[in-house]
Amino acid sequence: MTKLTASNLSLAYGRQLIIDNLDFAVPEGRITVLIGANGSGKSTLLRALARLMKPEAGAVLLDGKDIAHTSTKEVARKLAMLPQGPVAPEGITVLQLVKQGRYPYQSWLQQWSEADERAVRAALEATGMTPLAERPVDALSGGQRQRAWIAMTLAQGTATVLLDEPTTYLDLTHQIEILDLLYTLNEREGRTVVMVLHDMNLACRYAHHLVAVKDRGIYAQGAPGDIVNAELIRNVFELDAHIIPDPLYGTPLCIPASQARRAQERQAAVPVHA
């Protein structure tokens, strides 16, 4: 297991402060989901956790060591990050893409090994991409393409996986497919997952630990059932909403109120049937 924490972390673009003096520990072996309004700094925080961005102040610690002062290859063997909307080079096949996930294990002395081969095969298998291994990535559907990238991330063989909006631009079926895949990976292999999701309801369904980002810091964190209520939605998203239990899983379901449709148009509350 690896321990990923942020300590007194401040992040900025130029003089614009995005995250201010944040302390945060990623729960090990769990699925953590970051939510928050557009531009609230979710991606920025995730990028900093993955050392893609240098802190203005404070540090990100991986197993107690500042990642800024750890060899980047060593970090890459413990921590994988899938940025938002990655673009594969034209014509590259799924297998070639997934093999790149083994880059942190390669060196002049250590070329392609049996362990690399096994990790690649397992990643293809786990994502259901084995039958598509020889296909060019740019010839795949959106959902398949995202699975190929996740397979690359898995091939990296890290205990912790960070993903920035892995379901954006996918239709509902493929969103569920990707989240199920990540959920299963967490369940079977105990990998720690940290991701940004846009869909509040899916975030509540799949997260063990929910983190609401607002005002340059964490507004609230905890199990979705414990922290999600109308007040949180109002404060984090500036939106009036009703929270009801998800009829399938009992996790919080967020029903936003509209501005354009007036209150008297609303139907009397209908009891929800399971």
Place this chain on the structure above:
Amino acid sequence: MVALLDRPSYKIAVLLLSVAFLAVCMTASVMFGAKAYGLSTLQSAFSAFDGSDAHLIIRTSRVPRAAIAAVVGAALAVAGALMQALTRNPLASPSLFGVNAGAGLALVVAVALFGFPGLGQSVWIAFAGAALSAAAVYALGSGGRAGPAPVNMTLAGAAIAAFASSLTSGVLLGSDKALDQVLFWLVGSVAGRELAMLTAVLPYIAVGFVAAFALASPLNVLAMGEDVAVSLGQRTAAVKLVAAAAVVVLAGGAVAVAGPIGFIGIVIPHIARHLVGRDHHWLLPYCAVLGAILLVAADLGSRFLLMPSEVPVGVLTAIIGVPFFVLIARRGRYAE
């Protein structure tokens, strides 16, 4: 785009065929020209040198010319492929991004100020010019919030290339002694160069090739974008720095010998990607061999185009290159 040669066995076979074809082209380049010599004359020029005109021409003119064309063509093509990987821009190349022009300007300024420099010095002057213009293009093109966006980079490259060319003309006009010494070199040609010019730059160019080929895996990773590369544990700054140094040495070295020859760095990587795809383990060797073939063949062709006078090979590569440039500019993207 799927690579035409989609199996390793095809890729090896075609690469070996290309090397053989390069040997044929180079032999033809030594045999044919204003005077044609047979294979036997060619052989005896080395095995039984008798000081005759034929032997002298072969040894001091034709052979250096073929060898220089091969090395310069290979260097420019590999430099182009490196630049395209670095900038993720299909139009990046030593000529279009002003690297050649920068090296040319540095040499012309040096000639105007100090007279013609020795071989050893001219190499370093060309490197300095190439490095300066590459740095200028990068600084201009990557400023602003969007970072090094392809369009900014291309515009910066065009601006620096134009700027360096204008400055070069200015220096030439203002300095009488520079003009005739430098003009023939400035067009871009592999004719009338001594073998010593090649041997002076060859060690540097060789280092450039070795560095480029050693970067094949890192460049493949970098091609997936900066963020993915860092996530995979790559020290991207180091990779880019080494790649940029290789570009400077390859392009600067090529210019020091042959003057600024354009379009090889854009035409050849484009063809090579069509043949073998984007894996730099294959792409770079293909660029080297095909670049060599193109310049040797173009140089041979330049002798016959307006017989008996010769067209500088830089003019010929431009004629070949412009349609390519238009084609690539219209397709536009590097990734996706």
